Amino acid sequence: MRRWIKFVGLAFTTLTGLACLVIVAMLAIILGNIAINGWSILSWEFISGKPRAGMTEGGIFPAIFGTVVLVLLMTLAVIPLGVAAAIYLHEYARQGSKLVHVVRLALANLAGVPAIVFGLFGLGFFIKFVGAGMDHAFFGGALAFGQPGILWAALTLAVLTLPTVVVATEEALRAVPLSYREVAYAAGATRWQVVRHVVLPQSVAGILTGTILAVSRGAGEVAPIMFTGAAYYLPYLPKKLNDQFMELGYHIYVMTTQSPDVEATKPILYATVFVLLVLTFALNFLAVLIRSRIRRRLRTA
Amino acid sequence: MDRPPNERLLLKGKRRIIETLLETAVRSSAFVVIGALVLIFVFVAKEALPLFTSADVHKEVTLWTMVRPQENGEFVWQPVSEKPKYSILPLAVGTLKVTLVALLIAIPLAILAAIFTSEFAPQLLRELIKPVVELLAGIPSVVIGFFALMVVATWLQDAFGFVFRLNAITAGIGLSLAVIPIVYTVAEDALSAVPQAFRDASTALGANQWQTAWRVVLPAAMPGVFAACVLGFGRAFGETMIVLLASGNAAMMSFDPRESFRSFSATIAAELGEVVYGSPHYHVLFFIGAFLFVITFFLNLAGHWYVDRLRARLEGKLKA
Known part of the structure; x- marks a missing residue:
């Protein structure tokens, strides 16, 4: 009986350990496969060149450029909003109030909305409602903003990444010891002065984590930008807010599904995937590093 | 404050x-x-909305014609043809098929891994596994889809000789990669939230580590583990790019996981680009989107309700 219990225990523990190993192995296989197949194709010409010959040759510079501009615009929109919402939740609102509860629920649900629904929302709200409304009001009905463009894609992604920013910022606010605030209040500071001069300077790292995670998420999402601004192929780079653009993730999707010659596209496809993966991974890795430092502080606080 | x-x-x-x-x-x-x-x-x-109200749309499609058998008893999704057919049943079957395969892989793996991390792993290993899962969550879904399409599909076809290169098993494996991080994170949080006193009491009664994990910690964390499964289901149900790339996109009315299929989300992604603005097809695609939103909304609500319940339960027990 004792030996039986011991055996089952060992088997169970081993099984759980194996499950972990399988998950780690899955990650390793994906990374390994893409790194091996993508690395050899990578060159400066590939990074800095334009697609040629129906995307079977050449580089991906327009897609990289589009991704960077898209993510920058998104960051400009989501960071102020996300940080303000986190400050409200943690510094201004009465804890346990109905409104706080509803906002938290809304955030959790927002994070669970399928990416493709954000695409529909971007089309229905930003393009057909806001954009068409702007055309009507400012451009005399001429088509300017009532069509897919980089601004609308960026705003759609901003809504999608909002929960990421709020959650990361709030975690950082929580890591600021209560005593810091009490000292400031005792010295006669107003609530905003406490937020501005005590809490925010202490939470820069957390806000940075949220930003990085949002950027990494935004750079990888394809479904929300398919109908809101991303283009198959463009001979020029986006210059205005209502221009369409090329994007890395969408470029991968297009090359995978619409390529006239799959075998010829495969090497540069692998290289493009590799570039996107390196980009999102470097960002995620950075975020994990900063966050583990914040969490250590949270434990000691 | x-x-x-x-x-x-x-x-x-x-x-x-x-x-x-x-x-x-x-x-x-x-x-x-x-x-x-x-x-x-x-x-x-x-x-x-026009799907419910517009007479023009009703000439081509109504809610009823989307679910009832068409002439000669078939269920066909063929919105772009001379006589458009809008049966959403093959899409429902496809979505459920791939979601089921993904959950069958992801839930056992993620929950076992969560038990290992919270109960058995030494501190150092724990600090290592969590970031790895976070990194897995950071892989863009288009990359997972690409990997499933290019690599996993070939491996599986070579190993099992599937007739359809892209099928629900291939897509389900890809999809499970997107589901594992969320199930793991929520389940791990729930297991870690169980107070140390529970484990100490169990050990004091003579239970060993695995008995404690299986009979004490897991039951105590059950609402949280269940929430993990519900949230995982929601994630799988709405995921687009992985399924779009690895499903074969054939809207077939078949429950066989070895055959190609098409999901709700992939249908929107594949067809909205070419659709005429304001056409019945356009409104049907938005209807599918609204449907996805409502389903995932309630799954999320349920998931978070269970998480809250777990917290209340553990805190209540602590007070007693």
Whole structure:
């Protein structure tokens, strides 16, 4: 009986350990496969060149450029909003109030909305409602903003990444010891002065984590930008807010599904995937590093 | 921070105006969060509405014709043809098929791994596994889809000789990679939230580590583990790019996981680009989107309700 219990225990523990190993192995296989197949194709010409010959040759510079501009615009929109919402939740609102509860629920649900629904929302709200409304009001009905463009894609992604920013910022606010605030209040500071001069300077790292995670998420999402601004192929780079653009993730999707010659596209496809993966991974890795430092502080606080 | 809500009324002049303005700005950002969620539903549902109200749309499709058998008893999704057919049943079957395969892989793996991390792993290993899962969550879904399409599909076909290169098993494996991180994270949080006293009491009664994990910690964390499964289901149900790339995109009415299929989300992604604005097809696609939103909304609500319940339960027990 004792030996039986011991055996089952060992088997169970081993099984759980194996499950972990399988998950780690899955990650390793994906990374390994893409790194091996993508690395050899990578060159400066590939990074800095334009697609040629129906995307079977050449580089991906327009897609990289589009991704960077898209993510920058998104960051400009989501960071102020996300940080303000986190400050409200943690510094201004009465804890346990109905409104706080509803906002938290809304955030959790927002994070669970399928990416493709954000695409529909971007089309229905930003393009057909806001954009068409702007055309009507400012451009005399001429088509300017009532069509897919980089601004609308960026705003759609901003809504999608909002929960990421709020959650990361709030975690950082929580890591600021209560005593810091009490000292400031005792010295006669107003609530905003406490937020501005005590809490925010202490939470820069957390806000940075949220930003990085949002950027990494935004750079990888394809479904929300398919109908809101991303283009198959463009001979020029986006210059205005209502221009369409090329994007890395969408470029991968297009090359995978619409390529006239799959075998010829495969090497540069692998290289493009590799570039996107390196980009999102470097960002995620950075975020994990900063966050583990914040969490250590949270434990000691 | 709890302070009297109208403390700024004690201030005077410019300072008071500034404080009031800033508080209003910060407070309104909270309403923007709620507003975003409401707007998403309103604007997706708005474009789906003509399916219920417009007589023009009803000439081609109604809610009833989307679910009932068509002439000769078939269920066909063929919106772009001379006589458009809009049966959503093959899409429902495809979505359920791939979701089921993904969950069958992801849930056991993720929950076992969560038990290992919270109960058995030494501190150092724990600090290593969590970031790895976070990195897995950071892989863009288009990359997972690409990998499933290019690599996994070939491996599986070589190993099992599938007739359809792209099928629900291939896509399900890809999809499980997107589901594992969320199930793992929520389940791990729930297991870690079980107070150490539970484990100590169990050990004191002579139980060993695995008995404690299986008979004490896991039952105590059950609502959280269940929430993990519900949230995982929601993630799998709405995922687009992985399924779009690795499903074969054939809307077939078949329950066989070895055959190609098409999901709700992939249908929107594949067809909205070419659809005529305001056509019946356009409204049907938005209807599918609204449907996805509603389903995932309630799954999320249920998931978070269970997480809250777990917290209340553990805290309540601590107080007693």
